[in-house]
Amino acid sequence: MISTKGRYGLRVMIDLAQNDNGSYIPLKDIAERQEISKKYLEIIVKQMVEGGLIKGLSGKGGGYRLVKKPEKYTVGEILTLMEGTISSVACLAEKDYNCPRRKKCDTLPMWKEFDSIVHDYLYGKKLSDLL
Amino acid sequence: MISTKGRYGLRVMIDLAQNDNGSYIPLKDIAERQEISKKYLEIIVKQMVEGGLIKGLSGKGGGYRLVKKPEKYTVGEILTLMEGTISSVACLAEKDYNCPRRKKCDTLPMWKEFDSIVHDYLYGKKLSDLL
């Protein structure tokens, strides 16, 4: 289940794209438009700045803005940054997950196929598709 | 993310199907084969009995067994019982979720489409496909 971090993060990205005027957009405005607590959004946008998804500028006239064109972002990359992983099962979340049963597990192939379908959908969907 | 309840529950169903001998299969055997704590499995199978997925019988010679043929179960119905819901976002998990922004939400259509893809995959996959 996608948490508020992922969902809100995506909405911030859409908001930034829709209200792009060439300069920085203050978080206060985004919080009001999206009806989300500004304090909580601070945590979210901080993570997005650290992840290189957006750029922040302090001080008067500051705010946030996208670093790429909306068609260059995928929903998958945004959600992965906010959620840590979008794997459906723990067995696939970590690259080096060494479940002793992985060779004989009857469910693993299905989880892999499922993960692949989810991945394809989310990485195929672009931010520009949501504007 | 699918929890251990869903994953283990599915494995119990597969185990019951694979070791079906016409009578009841004791949880002790399943726990040993699956390498899962019997105590924890008790919680899981109880939920499956209550949900009508399997049948339990107490006493010597007792255990659990499927109530339908493996091809009559879908992975979706098993996971839904164990997880409560398999919706990807809270906005869609409850039927009567009345988000005040649902009319103007730019992400809701995508979540609906995504949920539909997930649903189709999981309800299209049968228990018999995993044996």
Added chain:
DNA sequence: CCTATTTCCTACTATGTCAATAGGAATTTG
């Protein structure tokens, strides 16, 4: 009837995550 086996039931617990809130320091522009 007795015993072994097995499910069934209630309760407890440790750990972690989620969804925020709070207060203030640092930065930048006019």
Added chain:
DNA sequence: CAAATTCCTATTGACATAGTAGGAAATAGG
């Protein structure tokens, strides 16, 4: 210098996850 804004650390309450523990009730075979 003042106002606006991001940046940073800490804290909190509620809930879920992933079990563990102990024993009561049911059932079959001898």
